[in-house]
Amino acid sequence: DADGFVWVSSKMGILRFASHNYCIYQLPYSEHNALTVRLECRGNMLVAYCNSGQIFVYNRIADQFEPLSNLTSFMINKQQIVYKIAIDAKQNLWIGTSNGFYKYTGDQILTIESEGAFFNLEWFSDNNLILAERNKLEIIDTDAPDAQPHDIGANLPPSIKTSLLCDTRRNRLWIGTKTDGLLRLDLTNHTATAIDGIPKLPVLALSQFNDSTL
Helix, strand or coil, X not given: CCCCCEEEEECCEEEEECCCCEEEECCCCCCCCCCCEEEEEECCEEXXXXXXXXXXXXXXXXXXXXXXXXXXXXXXXXXXXXXXXEECCCCCEEEEXXXXXXXXXXXXXXXXXXCCCCCEEEECCCCEEEEECCCCEEEEEXXXXXXXXXXXXXXXXXXXXXXXXXXXXXXXXXEEECCCCEEEEECCCCEEEECCCCCCCCCCCCCCCECCEC
16 A cells, blocks of 8 residues: 555455554454455555445554445345445445446445446556456446446457456556456457467466566
8 A cells, every 4th residue: 555554355354564563454244244355445545345245444543444335235136246346536436246337436326337247347547447347348437427338348258357457558458367368458459369378277466567577
């Protein structure tokens, strides 16, 4: 985060590592139905969220995680799985689930797309968010008053997109998949290329090492 801490999520709690010590935070679950817990950070906002829809926000003054929302209270389908959350500059939450894509503003949840499984989200720029479904990619301008996604991917295999990495300088998107290895999508001509030499196993994480290596 901005203070130099490394945060690690688990179902049993959140770990914060510093150079010579660590701290464990318990999440105040209202329902003990979480199978996975993930973290998302932007600016001074850090949230932890469960696949079941419970969301917690870190209170820096109290040094603890506090309940922010339980998405199941807003949704008709109580069995929806939360796959990924992204935080915009206004601290709204954009939520990809097993049955739709939503925006949470703090007091209401807005349905952006009511169908489809949105497995992954990745910022391409400060206000352009890439949405990864099983067989296509979309992009949405989160600053637009009536934001709606539009398609950017072509000829993509029907595999779950497990990881994304944006290369804005070259206008490319690297896509790690569950069963089709690593793909490179050229966002100028919307063509996807499979990368040779990468086994067709889950590519769970992508990170840029330097300007020419990932």
